[in-house]
Amino acid sequence: MKTASTLFARLALCLIAAGVALGVGTPSEVRLTPPSQLIPAGLFGMHIHHLATTTPWPVVRFANWRLWDAHVNWPDLEPVRGKWDFKTLDLYLDMAGQHHVDLLLPLALSPPWASARPDERSNYALGNAAEPKDMSDWRDYVRTVGTRYKGRVHEYEIWNEPNVKGFWSGSTEQMVELVREAAKVLKQVDPNIRLISPSATGPHGVEWLDQFLAAGGGAYADVIGYHFYVTPNPPEEMVAMVSDVRRVMKKYGVNDKPVWDTETGWGIQNQLSKVGPGWYGTPISIEDAAAYVARAYVLLWASGVARFYWYAWDNGNAGLTERDGKTLKAPAQAYGELEDWLLGAVMKSCASDETDTWTCEISRGDTYRAWVLWNPNTVRRFTPPATWKIVQVRELPGEVHKLVRGEQADIGPTPSLFENRSR
Numbered sequence: 001m002k003t004a005s006t007l008f009a010r011l012a013l014c015l016i017a018a019g020v021a022l023g024v025g026t027p028s029e030v031r032l033t034p035p036s037q038l039i040p041a042g043l044f045g046m047h048i049h050h051l052a053t054t055t056p057w058p059v060v061r062f063a064n065w066r067l068w069d070a071h072v073n074w075p076d077l078e079p080v081r082g083k084w085d086f087k088t089l090d091l092y093l094d095m096a097g098q099h100h101v102d103l104l105l106p107l108a109l110s111p112p113w114a115s116a117r118p119d120e121r122s123n124y125a126l127g128n129a130a131e132p133k134d135m136s137d138w139r140d141y142v143r144t145v146g147t148r149y150k151g152r153v154h155e156y157e158i159w160n161e162p163n164v165k166g167f168w169s170g171s172t173e174q175m176v177e178l179v180r181e182a183a184k185v186l187k188q189v190d191p192n193i194r195l196i197s198p199s200a201t202g203p204h205g206v207e208w209l210d211q212f213l214a215a216g217g218g219a220y221a222d223v224i225g226y227h228f229y230v231t232p233n234p235p236e237e238m239v240a241m242v243s244d245v246r247r248v249m250k251k252y253g254v255n256d257k258p259v260w261d262t263e264t265g266w267g268i269q270n271q272l273s274k275v276g277p278g279w280y281g282t283p284i285s286i287e288d289a290a291a292y293v294a295r296a297y298v299l300l301w302a303s304g305v306a307r308f309y310w311y312a313w314d315n316g317n318a319g320l321t322e323r324d325g326k327t328l329k330a331p332a333q334a335y336g337e338l339e340d341w342l343l344g345a346v347m348k349s350c351a352s353d354e355t356d357t358w359t360c361e362i363s364r365g366d367t368y369r370a371w372v373l374w375n376p377n378t379v380r381r382f383t384p385p386a387t388w389k390i391v392q393v394r395e396l397p398g399e400v401h402k403l404v405r406g407e408q409a410d411i412g413p414t415p416s417l418f419e420n421r422s423r
Contacts, residue, residue, distance in 0.1 A: 029354060030239065032302040034347035039362075043301060044339050045104070045309030047263065051095060052088050055314045055325030060336040065096060066104040066262055066309040068160060074141050075111040075128060081137070086148065093152055104196065104262065104309070105149075107142055107182060108159040108167075114138075116170070123166030131170035135181060142182045146189040157196035157225055157262060158182055163208035164201060172208065176217040183220040199225035199262045206244045213252035223258045224249060228300070231266040232281035234376050235296040236358075238264075242303040258306045265311035265318045266292055268331065272322045280318055290334035290396055291374070291414040293320075297338055298360055298372055298415065302350035310335065333397035341372065341394070341417050355380065357411055370419040379412035389420045 045064035048055060052071070072089040079085065089105075096103050112118040114137045115127030122129035132138045146156070158179045162168035168175065175198055186193045197217060200208045205226065218224070226245050230237040242259070249255045267280030268289040275283045284292065293310070300308050312318060313332075314325035320332035342362065350360035357380070360372040371388065384390040386405060393409050394400050394417040403409060409416065 029352060031349075031351040032239070032299075033304075034302040034350055034360075035304060035306075036346065039301060039342045039345050039347065041343060042102075042307055043297070043342070044335075045262075045307055047265075047309060047312035047315070049312060049314050050325050052091055055321075057095065057099060058313050058332075059328070060320075060332060061339055062310075063101060064104060064307060064309065065092075065101050066106070066157075067092060068106055068263060069312070069315075073106065073109040073128075074114070075109055075125060077145065078114075078141060079111060081113050084144065089149075093149065097152075102155065103153050104155045104157055105145070105153050106157040106160055107145065108157075114141075120169060121166075122169070123164070129165065129167055129169040131174045131178065135177070138178060139181055139185055142185045143189065146186045146193070150190050154190075154192065155194045155196060155223075156182070156186060157199065159198045160263075161201040161205070161227060162198045162212075163205040168198075172211045172217075173215055176212065176215045176220075179217055179220045194222040195220065196223045196225040196260060196262060197221035199227050201227035201263075202229045203241060203244070206241070206248060209245065210248045210251070213248060213254060218249075218252055218254040218257070221254075221257065223260050224254065225260050225262045227263045228261050228305075229264050232284055235292050235299050236352075236376055238296065239299055239303055242300070242305060246304070259304065260307040260309075261300055261305050262307075262309050263311045264296065264308065265315070267318050268320075268329065270316075270319075270322050271329070272324075272327065273316075275317045278317055283317065286330050288413065289320075289329070289331040293331045293334045294338040294341075294372075294396060294415045295358075295374060295376070297342065298347075298350065298358075301342070302347060302360060330397065337397045338415075341370075345370075357382070364423065368419070368421060368423055370417050372415050372417055373411050374413060374415040375411050376413055379410050381408045382411040383408050384418055388418065390418045391421060392419050393417065394419060 041063040044062040046062040047066055049069050109128040110130050110132050112127040114132045115130045116133040117130040118127035120127055120130050160167050162175050183195050228238045228241050267283035269275050269283045269285055314321050316323045321328055345362040345364050348361040348363055352358045356377050357375045363369050390403050392400055392402050396414055
C-alpha cells in the first residue's frame with residue numbers, strides 16, 4: 001500500500017517533468033492547466049457490451065462508442081479465412097447512426113487460423129494474442145473492414161493493451177509493423193481516417209509506450225491512445241500517469257498529437273448481484289463509483305486528455321448498470337449529470353489545495369461561473385468566497401439547493417457544483 005506522501009512525491013515529480021504547474025507552499029497542492037477550448041461532446045465516450053442482445057440503448061448522452069468486448073474483433077468477423085460475418089457490426093453501425101454516435105473500432109486479435117501461435121493461451125481464445133503469421137492476412141482484414149465501412153467508421157485503433165501478455169504476446173517491433181501496415185491500408189481507403197495507437201494500460205504501460213515510440217510507432221498514429229487504469233485506487237492517481245505519458249510523448253517529438261483515454265473504469269458493486277474481486281482489484285461501492293465518474297472526467301480533461309471512453313455501461317462487474325443492462329446505478333446518473341455540468345463550458349482552472357480539496361472553475365459566456373469542488377479524503381465545511389457570488393449548489397445526481405452569501409456547504413468525495421446563477 002502506497003502512503004500519501006509517496007503518492008504525492010511521484011505525482012509532483014511527474015508533473016514537474018511534464019511542465020505542469022504546481023502550487024507553491026504545502027506539498028499537497030497541484031495545479032493543472034486545462035485546455036482553453038469549449039468542452040466538446042466528443043469528450044464523452046462509452047463501452048457497451050450487449051446491445052446486440054439484451055441491453056437497450058443507454059439513457060445517458062455520449063458522442064463516441066468504442067467497440068471492445070462487443071464481439072466484433074477479427075476472430076468474430078473472419079472466423080475462417082475468407083468467410084466473413086458482419087451481422088453484429090452492421091447492427092452496431094445502424095444503431096450508432098440512429099443515435100448520432102461515432103464509432104471507434106479496434107482492429108485486434110488474431111483468429112486461430114491466422115495466428116502465429118494458434119495453441120497459445122490468451123485472455124480470450126487460443127492464439128488471439130499472437131501476431132498474425134502472415135502479414136497479408138492482416139492487410140486483407142484491415143482493407144476489407146475499412147472498405148466496407150468507408151464513410152461510416154472514421155476512427156480505428158490498433159489492438160488493445162499490448163503491454164498485457166494476455167492481449168499481445170508479440171514484440172514491440174511486430175506491433176509497430178502492424179500499425180504501419182494498417183495505416184498504409186486505411187489511408188489508401190480513406191485519407192480522412194484517424195488511426196489511434198495501441199493503448200497500453202496502467203502505470204507499467206508507460207514503459208511499453210516508450211519502446212513503441214522509440215521504434216517509430218508514433219509516426220503512423222494520428223492519436224496516442226492510453227488506458228489510465230488506477231483501479232481500485234481513486235481517480236486522482238490518473239493525473240501522474242497522464243504526465244508520464246506526456247513526458248514520453250515529448251521525448252519522441254509527438255507531444256502535438258491528441259491523447260485519448262480509450263478505456264478506463266473500476267469494478268463496481270451491484271445491488272442485485274454480488275461482485276467479487278477481479279482484474280479490477282476490489283470493487284468499489286456504488287456511492288464511490290458515482291464520485292469517481294465525475295472526478296475522472298474532470299481530472300482527465302484538466303490534464304489535457306481530449307476523449308475518455310468509460311468502461312463500461314453494462315459490464316457485469318464494472319457496469320454503470322446492473323447485470324441486466326437496464327437497471328441504472330448511481331454512477332450512470334452521475335455520468336449524465338456531470339456531462340450536463342461540463343458540456344459547452346470552458347474550464348478555467350483546476351487545482352488542489354493544502355487540505356486536498358480540488359477546485360475546478362468553469363464558465364459559460366460572460367456571466368455564468370461555477371466551481372466543481374470535492375475532497376477525496378474527508379467531508380469538510382466550506383464557505384465560498386464572496387467574490388464567487390454563489391447562489392446555489394448542484395449535487396450529483398442533480399439535486400439543487402440555494403446558498404445565501406456567507407452560508408457554508410459540505411465538501412466531500414462526491415463533487416458539488418457551486419454556481420453563481422441558474423442556467
